[in-house]
Amino acid sequence: MIGPENLPESHRKLSILRNAEPGFTTYYTGENAEDLAHLRSCSVLLKPGFGHLAPEGVNVVETPRPQVAFYRLSKGFEEDYLPFHSLEQKAGAWIHPEAQIHPSASIGTGCVIGPCRIGPSVKIGPNCTIYAKSVISNGVEISAGSVIGASGMMWAWDGQHKVFLSQLGSVRIEAECNIGSNVTIVRGNANEETVIGKGSCIAHGSMIGHGCQIGPQNHLANSVALGGSVSSGAGCFFGSGSVVSPSTTLTNEVVLGAGAVLTSSATRSGIYLGLPAKWKSELAERMSGIPKWK
Amino acid sequence: MIGPENLPESHRKLSILRNAEPGFTTYYTGENAEDLAHLRSCSVLLKPGFGHLAPEGVNVVETPRPQVAFYRLSKGFEEDYLPFHSLEQKAGAWIHPEAQIHPSASIGTGCVIGPCRIGPSVKIGPNCTIYAKSVISNGVEISAGSVIGASGMMWAWDGQHKVFLSQLGSVRIEAECNIGSNVTIVRGNANEETVIGKGSCIAHGSMIGHGCQIGPQNHLANSVALGGSVSSGAGCFFGSGSVVSPSTTLTNEVVLGAGAVLTSSATRSGIYLGLPAKWKSELAERMSGIPKWK
Amino acid sequence: MIGPENLPESHRKLSILRNAEPGFTTYYTGENAEDLAHLRSCSVLLKPGFGHLAPEGVNVVETPRPQVAFYRLSKGFEEDYLPFHSLEQKAGAWIHPEAQIHPSASIGTGCVIGPCRIGPSVKIGPNCTIYAKSVISNGVEISAGSVIGASGMMWAWDGQHKVFLSQLGSVRIEAECNIGSNVTIVRGNANEETVIGKGSCIAHGSMIGHGCQIGPQNHLANSVALGGSVSSGAGCFFGSGSVVSPSTTLTNEVVLGAGAVLTSSATRSGIYLGLPAKWKSELAERMSGIPKWK
Known part of the structure; x- marks a missing residue:
């Protein structure tokens, strides 16, 4: 060994x-x-x-x-991403003494905050958990019950035994993102960040796998499931309950319809529907509520 | 401006x-x-x-x-739906002094309760969050980790900038509803309630968008995703993992199969299956576990 | 009566x-x-x-x-699965005095723990809820915000009134399982356990219905929805966002693709895709990240 x-x-x-x-x-x-x-x-x-x-x-x-x-x-490189015994209670939340929290940030009651970085004007709702090394940038909002920086589940068989890859990475949420309630964003793998690009929205109940690279101004509606290492360009839109297979890439301005399941990379902008999701049409100007990246 | x-x-x-x-x-x-x-x-x-x-x-x-x-x-009309600094700790929960909680209601340990109204015999499980203005009626049960009255995410482009619509509405859960764990019900928009009709069940992990109007005696199985402004009649049934696109309307006694994705309004009672979900058959008497509204 | x-x-x-x-x-x-x-x-x-x-x-x-x-x-047989007034605060968690917790187990800050059994080397993340009678075996890990032993929702019409079946069962998570964040595992019905088999992984946001019998070394990716009483053999794999209808049975080594919806029992090993999910191919040796049960 x-x-x-x-x-x-x-x-x-x-x-x-x-x-x-x-x-x-x-x-x-x-x-x-x-x-x-x-x-x-x-x-x-x-x-x-x-x-x-x-x-x-x-x-x-x-x-x-x-x-x-x-x-x-x-x-041998594993670290404790939430050392409970070091947390200190402050105004109803439990916070690690090495957490770097900007004075203008607001931390919800019942939150558990590891040694992470939380920027100016960030607002975190009640009962959230933020694991170590997470970076929550300027102006980000996170609603109740969400979990940032949880460990992914990567493993391989060694004969009859499972061997897990200790998840040594982190999460970076760029400025002005809006994260809903009951969302999980899993942290990256070794020397890897899971990134949520500037100004993106992730609505309630969506689940983001390890190492995803979400572009700027993406919009994920509720209950979206992204497998590990999904990568998206700017201005993508994921409809309610849509699913993306691991390691799939989306170019700029891809729109996934409600419940669509994208199982291979989307190299052309436009609207994708179905299971497996197929390109159906160009993105019409008149579609409302959908990011138009210029 | x-x-x-x-x-x-x-x-x-x-x-x-x-x-x-x-x-x-x-x-x-x-x-x-x-x-x-x-x-x-x-x-x-x-x-x-x-x-x-x-x-x-x-x-x-x-x-x-x-x-x-x-x-x-x-x-300019924004309000703080969970003013953390006003909360007071009572028996392991954090409660706003203006919350109106009936003495017969039970509030779970770790809950965070804004200035809302909670009726007689309500039971709220541990670690739930209830935002301001929510109305939880007589006999409602809510299981652990659920979030009532979270903000939706509505926005429009103003040139290169996103402008968010501050979510000024509320949630009303009518009497005898049963809400599972890890559920989110998003509040309505300006002067709008998200309504869960009397006696409805919403199982664990289901996500309800802003302004939904769910009829009486509906049953949502686990992991159902409703977009914003979905409206349903009486006695509808949503199978596990089913999805409904925003602003879709369901008449009385619509049954969505497991994983079905309803993308346009269902104007005829009966069973809908597939992606996009299509009407397949009348609702047979013998189906068990499904509400029969009379 | x-x-x-x-x-x-x-x-x-x-x-x-x-x-x-x-x-x-x-x-x-x-x-x-x-x-x-x-x-x-x-x-x-x-x-x-x-x-x-x-x-x-x-x-x-x-x-x-x-x-x-x-x-x-x-x-008449109903019991309180989380008697809040009996809980005692210990190091930031709320724990029932009759909970049997092995000294080597770690309980996360903000957890609410009923009278359950928690074995050696178990690690439970922050803000989890464990209802009464749950058995969490040796070496299990559970991430933040998950709920073990919540009540299912079974009911029947009695004329115009719903009658609920009080959920009197429990959950047993066998040794070395790995449970992600924002997961719910619903407890069994009367004299019934919901079982998660030895060494299985259930990733973030997955929802497990009442009475499911999950075999050993299963892997559920994120956002999987299992209806009640689903039963699986050894080494099954459920892709992101896949759905299984209630009372469906899967033999050993069934692989459900991302977003696949299994509505009838899978009696043959191999890969199933689509809605409804159909058998597509044998399980190739070279597939990585998928349990190979020998």
Whole structure:
């Protein structure tokens, strides 16, 4: 088993492949050198015999199952994202002493706030939970009972046993977003942020998977379900109860109808309907309540 | 920009068009005089040159974009629906001193209760949030973690900027309703109630949009998503995970199958299935667990 | 009306038909003696003239509408699953003095914990609610804002009035399960457990109906909706936003695609897609992130 002690001391931080900057350790199970071309001064776990895929100067650790090895390795980097015993009660909320909360922000009664950053004029409703490392930017509003920065559930089989990937990332909600009640935004994976782009709205009951990259001025109606690593452009609109499969990409100004299920990437702007959702028409000017990104 | 000071002193309350009684101010972007025929002794924002649409005695304010002007105007009428600093802790819940709670009602531990009205024999589970102006009638039960009276998300573009409509309405839950856990019921818009009709059930995880008018003895199974302004007759049944598009109307005794997505109004009683949901069959007597309204 | 006093003193416990062991009282509205063949030393409510269906030694109570009579009877057996006035505040959570909590378990700030059982190494996130009789086994993790053991909503018409079946069952979450945030697991009906099998994952926003029997090593992605009494084998996978109708059975290794709606039982392993969901293909080895049960 590979532990932190098997890594160069200067590479003892974990990252998903895409974000692996110098100083991080990542893994790769494929066989295509291009996928690793961006790596510099870092470590990568690779299948035996594939060390040549890595660019020069990258430290290679060969191991039969790089994914399982990386997942096991992540356990050694786990942190407590809500250390209950450190919380202090303030005006009906429970707040970690290292939370950075702007004096103009308002924190709802019954909230539980980890060591996160909360910007000016933020308003957080009652009974919300904010896990560590979350960044809630200027002017964001969050309604009651929502959860920011919960852990995703990524795991792999190691024979008969499940190995979980410890979720080491964070959530960043950009300025002026509006988050409804009973919403969950799951945090990113290693060295990864889940991002909600500037000015986006996420209505009540919507669920955002780990590592999603939501563009600016998106609008998610109620009960939308995004799988992990969904990525959207500017001005997308997700109708009530719509669903997007993991790792799906939406270009700018994609509109998903109510209950539509997008299972493959939407590369053309316009309205998508059905299960699986298909492109149906251009976005007409007259549609109201829908972001028009200019 | 139009502010409250531009309105007659006796019209300084906002309303959606449908509910605009004497003394209110509303707006209209259309060109059909019939839509305004019900107005009396109130103010209406209209497009330039359309003042003649309003009945006599109605005060007309002409403005290039009545919707945007009304949304901006709403900001001046905003109220705090959960003034945290006024809440008082009582037996593990946080309660506003102006909340009217019947002595026979039971309020769960961890609840946050704004200045609302809670009737006899109401039972509210733990960790719920009840925003201001909500009316919870006789015998209603609400399970853990639900949110009543959250704000909806209505907005319009003003050039590059979003303008939000401040949500000034309320929620009324009629007698003997049964609301599950992790449910959100969004409050109405200006001078508008979201209504849950007498004896209706809303199971766990269902999300009810702003201004919905749910009839008596409806049954919503778990994870139902209703967009804003959905209206249903008596005895409707919504299967697990079903979805209804905004502003859709259902007549009496409409049954939506599990996962069905209703995108246009259902004018005939019976069973609707699919995406988009279509009428499939009459409602058979033998169906169990489904309200039979007589 | 039939009350507890009309039952033999030794049969004054209620049960669903399937689980009715000696000493319980149940009901039956059908006309097939085989459905009652398992009954021994118990009581059963039957339609008038159908007493002969019951095996010898079973106490028969004939009544015109056995279901309604049983539902009314259940009221007399009702218990308070969260007696607020008995809760005690401990380190920011509210805990019933009869809750059995292993010293190695961690209870989140803002939790409300009824008289349940919580095993070793369990971790419960902030603002969760655990109703009475729930059993949370060794190593289970539950994220913020989830509700375990809420009441389901079962009722029947008695003329113009609804009669609710008091939900007298419980929830059992087996070892090493991972439950996300904003999840609800509804408790079983009379003498019935809702069971989440060993090592299963239920991601954020998923809703589990009363009496579901989820097999081991299942994976429910976010926003999954299971109706009541759904039963699944080992290693099933439910995609984001998928829906399963009440009383549906899934064999081992059934994979439901994102947004798929399963309305009838899945008797063959493999991948099911669409509305209604249909079998599409075998489960390919190479699918990642999906449980492979061996």
